[in-house]
Amino acid sequence: MKKKLLGIFLAATMAVGMLAGCGGAASDSSDSSDTASTTEDSGDSGASGDTISIGFAQVGHESDWRTASTKSCQDVFSEANGYDLSFVDCDNDSAAQLEAVRSFIEQDVDYIIIDPIVSTGWDTVLTECEDAGIPVIVIDRTIEDSDKYTAWVGSNFKTEGLAAGEWLKAYAESKGISEINYLTIAGSTGASAQIGRSEGFDEIAEANGWNKLDEQDGDFTEDGGQSIMESYCKSYEGKFNVVVCQNDNEAFGAMTAMDNAGITYGLDGDVILISFDACTAGLEQVKARKITADFECNPLAAPFVEEVIKKLEAGESVEKEIFMEEHWYALTDAIVDFSIDGEAQTMTEVTDDVIDAQY
Numbered sequence: 001m002k003k004k005l006l007g008i009f010l011a012a013t014m015a016v017g018m019l020a021g022c023g024g025a026a027s028d029s030s031d032s033s034d035t036a037s038t039t040e041d042s043g044d045s046g047a048s049g050d051t052i053s054i055g056f057a058q059v060g061h062e063s064d065w066r067t068a069s070t071k072s073c074q075d076v077f078s079e080a081n082g083y084d085l086s087f088v089d090c091d092n093d094s095a096a097q098l099e100a101v102r103s104f105i106e107q108d109v110d111y112i113i114i115d116p117i118v119s120t121g122w123d124t125v126l127t128e129c130e131d132a133g134i135p136v137i138v139i140d141r142t143i144e145d146s147d148k149y150t151a152w153v154g155s156n157f158k159t160e161g162l163a164a165g166e167w168l169k170a171y172a173e174s175k176g177i178s179e180i181n182y183l184t185i186a187g188s189t190g191a192s193a194q195i196g197r198s199e200g201f202d203e204i205a206e207a208n209g210w211n212k213l214d215e216q217d218g219d220f221t222e223d224g225g226q227s228i229m230e231s232y233c234k235s236y237e238g239k240f241n242v243v244v245c246q247n248d249n250e251a252f253g254a255m256t257a258m259d260n261a262g263i264t265y266g267l268d269g270d271v272i273l274i275s276f277d278a279c280t281a282g283l284e285q286v287k288a289r290k291i292t293a294d295f296e297c298n299p300l301a302a303p304f305v306e307e308v309i310k311k312l313e314a315g316e317s318v319e320k321e322i323f324m325e326e327h328w329y330a331l332t333d334a335i336v337d338f339s340i341d342g343e344a345q346t347m348t349e350v351t352d353d354v355i356d357a358q359y
């Protein structure tokens with residue numbers, strides 16, 4: 001579908017969505033003169049069997065999760081599948097990410113995919129995308145200060161935090177642990193994954209009178225996790241019994257720091273170690289009884305994004321928000337019954353088959 005026509009179509013479907021009370025921003029960039037120019041637009045793609053060009057502004061390469069996310073996009077949006085993918089690793093630099101999006105506008109790609117490093121500061125560049133008639137699909141992390149994107153595919157980070165908190169409550173009760181003193185190694189400050197996981201877990205902590213000793217930014221990296229944990233081991237020696245790492249790589253770093261400090265953790269240790277992501281390497285540490293429970297964040301958004309693109313190419317409307325399925329993992333010793341807002345949760349036991357099937 002020609003880009004300007006797609007812009008008009010999106011504006012129309014979003015306007016219908018708004019009328020139906022579904023939210024969504026109507027584009028105001030397509031007037032009759034735009035319509036006239038569409039017939040001369042030479043950006044053919046997709047529906048006519050031509051290659052679809054996509055620009056993807058990825059967060060960086062900070063974690064196993066990120067590697068899986070990048071691979072998923074590169075596999076789905078391959079040349080063999082009819083795509084021309086421009087991939088930019090923004091190395092966790094928000095300015096570089098805005099620059100990448102602007103370079104995609106310059107290239108006049110058919111679609112832009114953004115995994116936003118931080119959740120704010122987006123309205124201006126998304127307006128530029130809208131004016132250029134390029135649909136934006138946001139994946140994983142959310143954008144809070146603009147709704148000028150076509151669709152978002154990802155996870156509910158607050159639910160992940162709530163799940164970890166409710167699991168800890170049930171697990172501690174099952175073990176007769178009455179006092180919780182916890183340390184958080186947070187993800188990159190301002191990332192919606194950090195904000196949601198902190199909010200969710202802290203909500204359960206406050207409701208149950210747990211003691212939060214500290215939260216510091218480990219930047220979703222193994223090095224970050226290790227250095228924060230090294231300083232925690234010194235500052236809070238003998239004072240904590242739970243460490244919450246906001247991704248697996250931070251947990252690996254925290255494990256090294258606790259090993260070096262002679263602190264035991266996991267199912268057989270003194271400290272309960274909670275992690276998020278549940279990538280292959282994370283689940284291996286669950287199986288090894290080192291990570292007590294791991295709360296999944298699904299990195300495989302690309303197939304869902306492709307569905308969105310196919311629908312847009314076919315002139316169909318799309319959902320503004322698409323949530324992916326996620327699982328909560330532990331060994332049987334740590335599988336307990338818990339619920340979130342009254343909804344019973346199922347936990348998945350980590351076996352070799354489960355690990356093999358993971359990303």
Ligand code: AHR
Pocket residue numbers: 062063064065066140141191193220246247248276277297
């Ligand atoms: O936005 C998703 C988070 O970012 C993942 O939990 C983390 O591993 C990644 O770096």
